[in-house]
Amino acid sequence: MSDYDDDDLGLDGDGEEQQVTQTSRKGKEKARHRDDDDEEQALREDRDDDDDDEEDEDDEEEEDRGQQPKKRKRRKIAVNSFLDVYAEVSDDDEEEEEEDEEVEGFMYDDADDAVNGDTTRRQHVLLDNRRQQREEKTAEQIAKDLTERYGGIRAAPRYTGDLNDVPQRLLMPSVHDAGLWQVRVKPGRERDIVFSLMRKSIDMEYTAHPLSILSAFQRESLSGMIYVEARSQKHVQQACNGLVGVYLSKGVHLVPIEEMASLLTIKKQDVTVTYGMWVRIRKHPKYGGDLAQVIIPGDGIEDVAVRLVPRIDMNPPEETSMLDPSKKRKKAVAVVGAARPPQKLFNVEEVAKAYSRKSIISKLGGEIVFQGETYKNGFVEKDIKINNLILDDVQPTLDEISMFMSAKDGSKQDDLGIQLRDIAESSRKAAIAVLQPGDNVEVFEGEQAGIHGVVEEISGEVVTITAMGVDIEGQKLEIPARSIRKRFKQGEHVKVMAGMYTDETGLVTTVQDDKVTFLSDLSMTTITVFAKDLRIAAEVGTGTNTIGNYELHDLVQLDAATVGVIFKTERDSFRVLDQNGKVLIVKPHQISMRRDSSRAIASDAEGHELRANDNVKEVDGEQRKGRVLHTHQSFYAFLHNREITEHGGVFVARARSLVSLAPKGNALKNGGADLSKMNPAMMGGGMVGSGALGRGPRDRHIGVTVMVTKGPHKGYGGTIKDTNGNTARVELRTGNKMISIDKDKLRKIAPNGDLLFLHQNAPPGNNSSNNNNSNSNAWGAPPSWTNSGGASGGRTPFQGSSSKTPNPYAVGGGKTPAWAPGSRTPNPYAAESGKTPAWNAGSKTPNPYADGGRTPAWNVSSRTPNPYATGANAGASSGTAYGGATPARSWDASANSSSGWLGAGSDGSATPRQSSWGNDWVSAPTPAAAATPGFNVGLTPAFGALTPAAAQTPAGVFNSAASSATPAASGGYALAANDNRTLESDWLFDPAVVPHHPRIKIQLLGTHVANYLGGEYEQQKGKVIAGNKAPSGYEQTATVLFESGEQRSVVARYIAAVPPSHNGEEVLIAGGKQKGAIMVVREDPDDETVTVSSRSNPGAVFAVPKELLIALYDEKA
């Protein structure tokens, strides 16, 4: 009440009579309110009462207009005695009525407020006055009042602008109001929960436990919480209990009283829709996310007409053009869902072509109606609900706007003007955000247009700038932020802060209005962006050299044949220099993998090892210097030199044309190669082909089967998977467990079960020297593991012959070359497929076993596709033997290449056949090269020297195409004393086998890899009907009757023997002493060796390597 009075008193009354009258009326009303209170009337009734009075008053007022004098007079008399009091309490004409309402509010709010003596007195007066007035009422009036008050429910309560006149600040919450409690809810369910609370309150109103909350509300801007008004926290919890999505456990917090009002008043700045402004379509099957321009703002509340660049499907489904328009539209929308057509301005001709001309209806004013949409000037014009438009932060890109700009035909000039203005408009908001004190800006519109200066201060939308220029230098000006844009000069170095080109830097080339074009530092292309997105920046580049998993100077594999080094990273692509020196621009997804060349070794011009990070120089050409980043296939070296500007300093060179700048291996440098160092045999376990002997990329112990002899795992067996210094990672056979363990605690398990020190008996390759009946000395050559490695290398993988997996562990104790267990030679890929398919693929991948065999990288580079050759490179000698043997589909070739070598001896004969299984012979491009000793920079003569005998042996073997020559050839070798354990390559045409052709079971192997006959016959079993040895140089073929009944001619090299599979099966021994004999399997042929005996003499059992056995079909069959 006091507030009210203060208000009134504050107003300067003009002392007019009428006002006085009315004020007095107010006074009366107040008095009446008091009465009502006394009478304990319900509030609502009270209000009704007021209404009544109001009505009365209205009436009175009307009367006033008509018969003012009379009324006034009466009033005047009534309030006469208070005239002097009220003369000062006056009011405007318009407000007077409303104040009547106000009174009511005050009665509830402020009745308790302290009143000063003056007002107290006045209240009394009012009271009295009021009573007087009531008494003045006629009986009819009173009766009417009463009926209205109690006489039933009125349909529409009279609208009263309750509390309308109380300033909001007076409604601030007080301590007497209930508290607001913040309740955490599931984001997105706020509104539902508020509704639920409402319903729940109503439902439980008349139950035993009604809810005690007063209200609950939610704001869109306050996600994840609702506010409940209640007297206590308990009430809130009680109300929210059981509602889905309310997180009561997160606590119910009381909102501080001073924050309550702001919860209801905070709001987003409203964006008013204006003509020409840019908006974005929120959700639309076709135009979602597209930029649009407002052409008719409407009332800014509901529908807004916008124009958009149309997306018309220019490849309509056939039937569309036949259907009637309504169906067509439906269809079009459905089609659009999948992939929406690109934005393109409406072109009548094009559309007529794609659809029918009939579907296009031209209207006056250049409007075209097509599929129910209106097109004008190439745009589609649509009415969109404002809810479906994004008005804030539209950020049109230059591309989008230029699309609108491009439609000039038919557009009026002012249209264009609007567009230009709106670009500025659209960036206005952002401009405020992006301006910073110190920015160079210019004023582009308004009175101060043209002035430029430096931003001093930004407050709201007003920016203070210090002007620069001749006559106004140093003046401070206040300019609306919207009229300012950033200013850039040509030659300035800028950085893009936002948008598509974020983080690009470059030099400004041209500035046109608010569009700045700069030359990107990175891509050397020109980029045009809005000035607002730019900032002057000193730094160059993206600041990051990493995109995805790849970074600068990574060696990456692009496709099967291409690798390259990233020499530059751009925003979302790389520049890659490939091994041929070509520059490619690739996206991260085009990179198939990153290559790790840190372990790769190439040999340089002097035969030295060349590794990453070596500093080298070209010996020829430009003699460029550089640091080796990567080597690839021992052939290419990617170098980097900061001083070279081209390609970021990265260039590619051949490894063999490089020399190391660092003086290393001096001894070797002198006088070319030191053959004794190169000679693996002499090196005693050293490496071949590299100056850095003994620095193989992998420890040779990897793959060795070991036993733990000390520590908690004592007694466990396992395989060394990795080594690091003196520790080894051992995969235990039990529990599939990896442990790290000191190498000293490991003992190698010899095939015969003996435990040997890891280093004791030479590297694993030497295992072959554990062959039953051979030792390294038997070679008569230096007992180097390499040598024997060769021998075994030749054998090992083939133990299984036709079998798929040469399982080294399956080797039977006595018979098998002991070497197998420790062997690392078997190519696991070969093993898995039985056809070494991986090899081809792997022709680019260094064979791990090559590494395992400590093969120097050169071998890899030789690109020999033969894994065995690679594996065998453990010892160069044997490697060559293989290399020679491998290609030996034609015997001559193999003879040639082998002959110069330490013969693989007996293996020699075995190998070729293997290789026929083992790999696609055709794809082996240059086996000879691989084998050729000369390859290694003439390092190899020593080999020849080592094994003169071998030279003869294989020759003999191969010359006698009959091929059983092996034993003879290897006669001098301990190893040769072994039974031949593998089938010869042309076993099929062995005279001892040929008679049995109709019975032997064969299968086709290796066709998948070679894609022979599409691989369809892979593993098809059958028997040979006819087969003849072709003259050398021609492919051997045989006619095979498959079990499926089909009969066809097959290249012999894909024909493999089917090994016996069960006890009692008849087998043909296709090699060894008993070649040609038919035996019966007496034990399940699970092992590498199979126990057989003849039918005639079952007691005389032999153990024959499984590979030598060919299963036979039953005789009848």
Place this chain on the structure above:
Amino acid sequence: MAVIPPQPRSNKLRACLLCSIVQLPSDFKRNGCPNCDDILQLKGNVDRVNSCTTALFEGVIAVVDPDNSWVAKWQRTSQKVRGIYAVRVRGRVPEDVEAELQDRGLKYRPRDQTEQD
């Protein structure tokens, strides 16, 4: 007592421009605005409903106890019926309503919170 709309998420909900009560348009049409139909006369008049109510409102308040709720007082709905109200309503009532309010000597306060005092 206003009709509580059954579907809180419905985008069909409309708020009265005068008192900010939220209802379905059908309810507005059937029963009029429970607070201000006397002046808006929405009952049975679809056009009137469309012009005097709007779907553009933000924030909903469940006013359970209008007489004692500070929220209702602050929102100036404490003399109104119980029901769901909007925190903020965009738009103004039609001019004739404004004129009518003025005739009645009532001050029109738009519900869009643009005017603060």
